[in-house]
Amino acid sequence: MxxxxxxxxxxxxxxxxxxxxxxxxxxxxxxxxxxxxxxxxxxxxxxxxxxxxxxxxxxxxxxxxxxxxxxxxxxxxxxxxxxxxxxxxxxxxxxxxxxxxxxxxxxxxxxxxxxxxxxxxxxxxxxxxxxxxxxxxxxxxxxxxxxxxxxxxxxxxxxxxxxxxxxxxxxxxxxxxxxxxxxxxxxxxxxxxxxxxxxxxxxxxxxxxxxxxxxxxxxxxxxxxxxxxxxxxxxxxxxxxxxxxxxxxxxxxxxxxxxxxxxxxxxxxxDGEGATKLLECKVTGAKTKNAAKLVAKSVIKSSLFKAAMFGADANWGRVLCAVGYSGADVDVSKVDVSFKSRFGRIDVCKNGSGIEFSEEEAKKVLGADEIQILIELNDKSGKATAWGCDLTYDYVKINGDYRT
Amino acid sequence: MxxxxxxxxxxxxxxxxxxxxxxxxxxxxxxxxxxxxxxxxxxxxxxxxxxxxxxxxxxxxxxxxxxxxxxxxxxxxxxxxxxxxxxxxxxxxxxxxxxxxxxxxxxxxxxxxxxxxxxxxxxxxxxxxxxxxxxxxxxxxxxxxxxxxxxxxxxxxxxxxxxxxxxxxxxxxxxxxxxxxxxxxxxxxxxxxxxxxxxxxxxxxxxxxxxxxxxxxxxxxxxxxxxxxxxxxxxxxxxxxxxxxxxxxxxxxxxxxxxxxxxxxxxxxxDGEGATKLLECKVTGAKTKNAAKLVAKSVIKSSLFKAAMFGADANWGRVLCAVGYSGADVDVSKVDVSFKSRFGRIDVCKNGSGIEFSEEEAKKVLGADEIQILIELNDKSGKATAWGCDLTYDYVKINGDYRT
The missing domain is CATH 3.60.70.12 (L-amino peptidase D-ALA esterase/amidase)
Known part of the structure; x- marks a missing residue:
C-alpha cells in the first residue's frame, strides 16, 4: 500500500x-x-x-x-x-x-x-x-x-x-x-x-x-x-x-x-476544537475487545483527564478513575499505566497503585503534540485504540459563542 | 418545615x-x-x-x-x-x-x-x-x-x-x-x-x-x-x-x-469547578420518568451546551442534539425548548424546529447566574430535573494543573 x-x-x-x-x-x-x-x-x-x-x-x-x-x-x-x-x-x-x-x-x-x-x-x-x-x-x-x-x-x-x-x-x-x-x-x-x-x-x-x-x-x-x-x-x-x-x-x-x-x-x-494535543489511548490485556473499547473511550472522553493533558500534568489518578467508571469488567488492582510520546516513555502506575517517577521527565514526555496513553489490564488479550484531544481554553472560547 | x-x-x-x-x-x-x-x-x-x-x-x-x-x-x-x-x-x-x-x-x-x-x-x-x-x-x-x-x-x-x-x-x-x-x-x-x-x-x-x-x-x-x-x-x-x-x-x-x-x-x-452559572434542566411531558431523567441529564452534561451557556448564547440546537442522543424514547418533532431566569423567559424551539426570537432578549435572560432550561416533550407525564453548570476557561485552568 x-x-x-x-x-x-x-x-x-x-x-x-x-x-x-x-x-x-x-x-x-x-x-x-x-x-x-x-x-x-x-x-x-x-x-x-x-x-x-x-x-x-x-x-x-x-x-x-x-x-x-x-x-x-x-x-x-x-x-x-x-x-x-x-x-x-x-x-x-x-x-x-x-x-x-x-x-x-x-x-x-x-x-x-x-x-x-x-x-x-x-x-x-x-x-x-x-x-x-x-x-x-x-x-x-x-x-x-x-x-x-x-x-x-x-x-x-x-x-x-x-x-x-x-x-x-x-x-x-x-x-x-x-x-x-x-x-x-x-x-x-x-x-x-x-x-x-x-x-x-x-x-x-x-x-x-x-x-x-x-x-x-x-x-x-x-x-x-x-x-x-x-x-x-x-x-x-x-x-x-x-x-x-x-x-x-x-x-x-x-x-x-x-x-x-x-x-x-x-x-x-x-484538530478537535481548541485542541493542542492528539491523545491516543491504547488498551491491551482486556477480558474482551469490547471491554478494551469501553476503557479506551472512557479515558479519552474524561474532561478531567483531557484538561490534565492540556497542562502536561501526569495525573494518572484520572486515568484510573475513568477506567473504573467505564462500565468494563476490569480488575483494577492489576492495571498498569504509562505515557509515551516522541520524547520518551514513563510508567506511572503499576497494579493499580502509583509508582515513583520523575515529574520532570513526565512533563517532558507530555509536552509533545501526540501522546499515547498505554493501559495494560493484565487479564486476557482484548485490545482497542481510541483517539481524542486535550480540553483547552480555546475549546471554551470557540463554543462560548459559536453562532454569532 | x-x-x-x-x-x-x-x-x-x-x-x-x-x-x-x-x-x-x-x-x-x-x-x-x-x-x-x-x-x-x-x-x-x-x-x-x-x-x-x-x-x-x-x-x-x-x-x-x-x-x-x-x-x-x-x-x-x-x-x-x-x-x-x-x-x-x-x-x-x-x-x-x-x-x-x-x-x-x-x-x-x-x-x-x-x-x-x-x-x-x-x-x-x-x-x-x-x-x-x-x-x-x-x-x-x-x-x-x-x-x-x-x-x-x-x-x-x-x-x-x-x-x-x-x-x-x-x-x-x-x-x-x-x-x-x-x-x-x-x-x-x-x-x-x-x-x-x-x-x-x-x-x-x-x-x-x-x-x-x-x-x-x-x-x-x-x-x-x-x-x-x-x-x-x-x-x-x-x-x-x-x-x-x-x-x-x-x-x-x-x-x-x-x-x-x-x-x-x-x-x-x-459551585462546579470554574462555573459562573447554575443550570437547572426541567423536563416535562416525557413517556416515562426515566426518559425524562435521561434527557435532563444528557442536556446538562453536554460540553457544547455548557460552553454556550458560558457565552450566554441561546444555541438551542445543542439542546435538541443532546435530547437526540440521550437514549430516551422521544418524538423529536414534538419538542419545545425555553430558557428562563430571573430576567425573564424566552421560547426558542417549538415542535422540534426553531422559532423567531429576539437575540437581545435571549442574551438578557441567559446573563443571569441561575438558568432554567425548560424542555416540554409533549408526550406523557414523565418529568425530571437535573443540575449542572457552564463550562468555562477556569474549569480548564483548575484542571490543567490540579496536582501541582
Missing amino acids: KKISGGVCAPAGFRANGVHCGIRKNKTKRDLSLIVSEKRASAACVYTTNLVKGAPIIVTKSHVADGYAQAIVCNSGNANTCNADGVEIAEAMCALVEKNTGIAASDVVVASTGVIGQPLSVEPMAEGMPALAAGLSEENGNLAAQGIMTTDTVAKEIAFSFDLGGAECHIGAIGKGVGMINPNMATMLIFVTTDAAISPAMLQKALSADVKDTFNMVSVDGDTSTNDMVCVLANGLAGNPEITETGKDFNAFRRALNKVTTYLCRCIAK | KKISGGVCAPAGFRANGVHCGIRKNKTKRDLSLIVSEKRASAACVYTTNLVKGAPIIVTKSHVADGYAQAIVCNSGNANTCNADGVEIAEAMCALVEKNTGIAASDVVVASTGVIGQPLSVEPMAEGMPALAAGLSEENGNLAAQGIMTTDTVAKEIAFSFDLGGAECHIGAIGKGVGMINPNMATMLIFVTTDAAISPAMLQKALSADVKDTFNMVSVDGDTSTNDMVCVLANGLAGNPEITETGKDFNAFRRALNKVTTYLCRCIAK
Whole structure:
C-alpha cells in the first residue's frame, strides 16, 4: 500500500471542487463542495444514531437505498437540521446537481454541516452551483476538502494505492470534524472514493465493520452530532474482478479502507476544537475487545483527564478513575499505566497503585503534540485504540459563542 | 418545615469541628473534619459505583454494616485512593478518633477527598486530632464544612426543622463538590445529621430512594469520582416515635431529607469547578420518568451546551442534539425548548424546529447566574430535573494543573 496525492480525486474517474457560494459570511471560506464519479458507483453509508437527524441524512438514505450513487454534494455553515423545510432544501440541492451536471438527483448523496436550527436558503447554492460544476477537476480534491470545513483548522484528505486481484486500485477520502464529535455507529462527515470494483452489499459490509474500530473510537467532546455521515463511493474503474464475497480481495480492500479511516480519525482528533494535543489511548490485556473499547473511550472522553493533558500534568489518578467508571469488567488492582510520546516513555502506575517517577521527565514526555496513553489490564488479550484531544481554553472560547 | 442555622450541629446531640492539620500545604485551609453524635445513631450510606474505590469507602462499608455509627471523620487534600496502604491509613484515622473521643473505631465513618494516588501519611492527622476533638462544639458545624472543601469556593451547609409524630425534629448537612462530579447511584461527599428516630433499614430506604432524584441528577464534568459518599446519621434524640415502617412519618422524613439534598445539589452544581452559572434542566411531558431523567441529564452534561451557556448564547440546537442522543424514547418533532431566569423567559424551539426570537432578549435572560432550561416533550407525564453548570476557561485552568 502506497500513500499518494490527490485525495478523493486519486481514484480513477473522480473529479471534485469547492467554492464559496455565500452560506458562510466570510468570503475566504469555501462553503459548497461537490464530488462526482464518471460512472454510477456502489455506495455505502453509515449515519448518526442521534434521534435528531439532519434533513440531508433522510434524503441521502432514500437516494442510496438502491446501493448506488454518482455524486456527493455538501455545504458547510448550516447543518440543515431542525428546519421545517429541511428535506425540501436537501432535495433542491440534489436537483441543482442534476441541473448542472446531468447526474440524476436520485444518485446524489447530500450532506450539510454547521449550525443547527437556522433556516438554510437554497439561493446562494443555486447561484454558486454552475461555477462549482464547471470547475470540477481531478486537481481540485483539496478545494472540496476545504468546502466542508467548519471549525476545522486544516483540510483533511488522504489517498493510497493498493493491489486488488492484480489490478492497481486507489482509495481517497476527505473528512471534517471537529466539534460535536462522539460518533456512535456512524461519524462526522467523511467521503471516501475508490476505483475498486466491489458490490454495494460488500462495500456496506466493509464500511459497517470498519467504523466500529475507527470513527466510533473517536471523541472530541462527547457530543454525538445530528449530521454524522460516512459515505464511500466505489466506481470500479480500476478494473479489478468485482468483490462480491468475503475472502482475500475483500480483506485487502478492508485494509486499504482502514488505512484511510484510521488516518482521518487521527486528523479529526488532533484538530478537535481548541485542541493542542492528539491523545491516543491504547488498551491491551482486556477480558474482551469490547471491554478494551469501553476503557479506551472512557479515558479519552474524561474532561478531567483531557484538561490534565492540556497542562502536561501526569495525573494518572484520572486515568484510573475513568477506567473504573467505564462500565468494563476490569480488575483494577492489576492495571498498569504509562505515557509515551516522541520524547520518551514513563510508567506511572503499576497494579493499580502509583509508582515513583520523575515529574520532570513526565512533563517532558507530555509536552509533545501526540501522546499515547498505554493501559495494560493484565487479564486476557482484548485490545482497542481510541483517539481524542486535550480540553483547552480555546475549546471554551470557540463554543462560548459559536453562532454569532 | 423551617430553615434553621447550625448545619450538621442543628439536630440535638451533634457536635463538629474542622482544623488544619497539615495535609494541605496552605495553612489557611482546614483539611480535617470530625462530626460526633452524643449517642450511637442509625446510619445509612450510599457510595460511588466506580470500580476504583477509595480505601475509606471499603472501611466505612464494614463499619456501618451493623446499621449504626457515631462519628464521621474526613480529610481533604488527598483521596487515599490507589494507595497500597490505603485501608491501613483509613483504619488508623478511625483509631485516632477512638483515642481522642472514646467512640469505638468500628462506629466511625471515614472519608477522604483530594488527589488520587498520592501517599497519605497518618502523621499530620495524629498531630491534629487532639485539637480537633477538643474543639468539638455545637457552634462549629461550619468549620467541619470548611475542612472537607477541595476546589469548592464556598462551604456548603443547610438545616431544617420539621415535625414528626408531634416531636420537633431537625436535619442538617454539609457537602462538598466540585470536580469529578457525575454521581451514579451515589454521590460526592455529603454528611447528613438528624435527631429524628428512624431505624437503620428505613433510613437506608429513604436515602437510597432520595439520591436517585437528587445527587444522581447532578453533573459538573461527567466524571464519576472514586470517593463519592452520602452518609446520614440519625440519633433519635428528638424523641419522635421511631420510624420502623413506611407511612406518614416516613414520608415526612423523606420530604425533610429531600429539602436538604436538593439544596446541596444546587450548591454543588453552582459551585462546579470554574462555573459562573447554575443550570437547572426541567423536563416535562416525557413517556416515562426515566426518559425524562435521561434527557435532563444528557442536556446538562453536554460540553457544547455548557460552553454556550458560558457565552450566554441561546444555541438551542445543542439542546435538541443532546435530547437526540440521550437514549430516551422521544418524538423529536414534538419538542419545545425555553430558557428562563430571573430576567425573564424566552421560547426558542417549538415542535422540534426553531422559532423567531429576539437575540437581545435571549442574551438578557441567559446573563443571569441561575438558568432554567425548560424542555416540554409533549408526550406523557414523565418529568425530571437535573443540575449542572457552564463550562468555562477556569474549569480548564483548575484542571490543567490540579496536582501541582
